[in-house]
Amino acid sequence: MFLHGTSQINAAGHLEIGGCDVTELKAKYGTPLYIVDEELVRQRCREYVSAFRASGLKFQVAYASKAFCVMAMCRIADQEGMSLDVVSEGELYTALQAGFPAERIHFHGNNKTLDEIEMAIDAKIGCFVVDNLIELQLLGSVAAEKNVRVQILLRVTPGVEAHTHEYISTGQIDSKFGFDIGNGSAFEAVQLAMEQSHLELLGVHSHIGSQIFEVDGFELAVQKVADFARRIDQELGFQFKVVNLGGGFGIRYVEGDTPLEVAQYVKAITDAVKTHFSGWSSETPEIWVEPGRSIVGDAGTTLYTVGTSKDIPGVRKYVAVDGGMTDNPRPALYESKYEAMLANRANEPVEETVSIAGKCCESGDMLIWDLELPKVERGDLLAVSCTGAYNYSMASNYNRIRRPAVVFAHQGNSDLVVRRETLQDIIGNDMIPERISKEPVLK
Template sequence: MSRYAHPAGPRHADVLPEDNPPRPPHDLIELDPRVWPATARRVDGELVLGGVGASALAAEHGTALYVLDEDDFRARARDYRTAFSDADADVYYAGKALLTKAVARWVHEEGLKLDVCSGGELAVALAAGFPAAHIGMHGNNKSEAELARAIDVGVGRIIVDSFDEIERLERLAAERGRVPDVLVRVTTGVEAHTHEFVATAHDDQKFGFALSTGAAAEAVRRVLAAEHVNLVGLHSHIGSQIFDTAGFEVAARRVTAFLTTIHAETGVVLPELDLGGGLGIAYVPDDAPLAPKTIAESLLGIVRRECEAADLPMPRIAVEPGRALAGPAGVTLYRVGTVKDVEGIRTYVSVDGGMSDNIRTALYGSEYTCVLASRASDAPPMLSRLVGKHCESGDIIVHDLYLPADVRPGDLVAVAATGAYCHSMASNYNHLPRPALVAVRGGVSRTLVRRETEEDLLRLDVG
């Protein structure tokens, strides 16, 4: 649900749901720094990212187009590294948000480790030269081939997620004469204030071992009894797009109490505690994400206090920001193809992409900020719906927003904060080739992932 005041006199305002007003008209001009990449500017009305204008980007690379501000991404990575440096903690970038070879290299160059959750993500990381010892591997259903490769290349941490996986990992490690380090993923029962589909710490879901049922304790016993896996710690993740640390603090208390229980029962002091990721970003101006320093102080403080009370040494803490790095650094450029006024209701602005390059609106009801990107306009604001070109009525990118009333075919529009979970969740629905991903920095753009072609689509069709 949007949180914006309803401006006076918009076109078709009489039919706009009162509980879901779009962002105000000043967003037609202003670029809120909480939402847009750090280098985003208006120059003679045109959106400029990393020193490169929207029109030049579209002319060189085509549209729809994912644009990633390299300086913005790197700065956010450094902010997390600095925030947790005093505690000598580990910061893993959650690669599922956005992972390419270039992104993996940026992560390594900025001093972060890397989180992967499939054999494909591991392959990208290794192809980029990312040190396997600095990789953590997630997944609720890791295949034998994925686990075998993780063991063979020396992945630093494997986060075990089921009893089947414990048995599978023990057998594969024994066959190879290896002893991989593992974390047990614990579901703490904390209900994060987020969408049902991205809440991951309540008991009724597919991830991890529940504390409340005793499954987590049994998993720890089985791993400790195994000869070819080495338990080094616990992992807890409560969800995604979270704007306060209250849930993290409750989860940290519960998992730290579990460390105490493990010590009392087995005499083992586990040296590591991974508290996951999931901190939110600003998709629209009223979103209020926490600063990395605030997150670090809160999480480290609660674990330290709980360990002191239990007379346990402070474990080495790890966190896993993904969206918090990639999301704000990304912008998607589209070209307007059709402007259709549905009299008495709203105007539909159709672009050359849609749910195949951004499924989040259809999947989660996500909100976005969108602006006219290719020129200035003095036209009054027009209540609009930004939609894609797919054969689905739910193919919506932004449900309700204001664009200038003179928006027309050929214009470029830009949707902010699309760096996370857009490229990584893209599809070929309706056989649309997936967009290119380009990085901008210092007035130069370069292709990170090339645009797919029809030949790419047909190459896999062997019928």
């Protein structure tokens, strides 16, 4: 397993994260356990901020909280000078309860409810990213009722899709998100937004994909957005103050993944902005981006305890752990790949190839296929790397399994930031109607 951030193997042959021996973390907090390398999270935040400062452009780096949203993470994002994007009332509430400055919160989503819109307006958040005409009209109406002026970006689809090493220039009409530039709906949305007296249009937002390892797609997206911005200037006499280019910056999950350094992504984007907005725009727009996975992804490790195993001669050996698709649904959803090691016997030589199974009652609950490890024994600790993004966010109570605890490890100290769910938590929202509770029990 590739060691990220502060991770290292100590003299006892145990994995250490943030100066904390994971065998001690297991003894203190139990497993499954999400362990976050706080120093690496802060380093990633600083890499983005310093790279944009070097560009000389005005900017905001907004942490995409959907990747991992807990109060402690919101507090770190604030401390590191980040803005924050949220997609629901739950994420917004988490940020506000953590004390995150509302004026640096951006609200995304393709179906914001009336309650969410009112909550966000009352909190005086910095910006809404408007996704469709119904939302545009609803937001304008609510803002008028409250007699406030609300800042917005319009989400547009620039006709570029990028994933890993590939990008495609396409009409990109078939998406649930945003206004399409190519078919004219984005132009219409700008016109309508300009007519709304209680909405202040700052500019546009675009997002081209995820887990991107190259800069070509970002550069092409900047060009297409700049061409659209020039048309708006020429035909409507309006210049965008802000261009948000979204996220999608990749990380290394397994051997063969080759993401670029943060500074390389940022330089490519800012250079493209300077090139394509020069000569016609009176002022280069402020650039916003929204990294999520690349802030927290490789800073997270999930620790499991090995339980049972099943050896099928000539086929494979299954090794089961005390978690699975409830704490990491990504392999089942996306066939995502991960690396792992025996964290309590990290220096021992490889002896067998096994496949790591979860404990859920689903044949598809497999975390890793064909993993080379030392001879695995019941009670061993398995550490799966790069689980910081989307794992906690997507965790569920399938089979009524309790969601794990989350700890931040930093300079030899560990801090609980999310407690492990209790059995009482599992039934905490359950109710038995009185008419059922009075029914006799059949014997």
